[in-house]
Amino acid sequence: MLDDIDRKLLGILSANARISLKELAAEAGLSSPSTAERLRKLDERGVITGYTVDVDPRMLGYTLQAIVRVRPLPGQLHIIERMIQEMPHCVECDKVTGDDCFVARILVRNMEELDGLLDGIAERAQTSTSLVKSTSVKRRLPALLP
Incomplete structure (x- = not known):
């Protein structure tokens, strides 16, 4: 299951997958290492399956x-x-x-x-x-x- 912080991280990333780890951590109210660990866990669990670019x-x-x-x-x-x-x-x-x-x-x-x-x-x-x-x-x- 996702907690509120995971949902917040996913929401931020869905709006801008190119955001830096530092900016992502700041927006989510976390430290950079904590944010990196959460992203790693979301990747391992298969919640995040990739990062992409949106092309017109x-x-x-x-x-x-x-x-x-x-x-x-x-x-x-x-x-x-x-x-x-x-x-x-x-x-x-x-x-x-x-x-x-x-x-x-x-x-x-x-x-x-x-x-x-x-x-x-x-x-x-x-x-x-x-x-x-x-x-x-x-x-x-x-x-x-x-």
């Missing part, structure tokens, strides 16, 4: 973002899963229950690029695509409940 895809030329729901044809599930995993434009994919098997987030530079990607799996799966107009809630931590 538009600055890399990816002007379109699509949510693609994928329903593999009979016998094609594992092939489609591998195809999605190997697709560099796919930045996130969940295996889900319901009518579809996968929900993928794909970044592309233009509609022609999206069509080409979808054409590549069309013989093995049905797809339903929605273009993302804006993101109302960016990926974030779940509520850090006691």
Whole structure:
């Protein structure tokens, strides 16, 4: 379980993963060694799985973002899963229950690029695509409940 200090550290890190240990300790009201020890324990327990950078895809030329729901044809599930995993434009994919098997987030530079990607799996799966107009809630931590 997390205590209040762990939750505070995670909240601070989620807002700025590049914060220095000294600044993190000061914001959390701890010493640097105590903060480092808590972070080490959170890492060991698997609570913290990594530190990352947040990049704006538009600055890399990816002007379109699509949510693609994928329903593999009979016998094609594992092939489609591998195809999605190997697709560099796919930045996130969940295996889900319901009518579809996968929900993928794909970044592309233009509609022609999206069509080409979808054409590549069309013989093995049905797809339903929605273009993302804006993101109302960016990926974030779940509520850090006691």
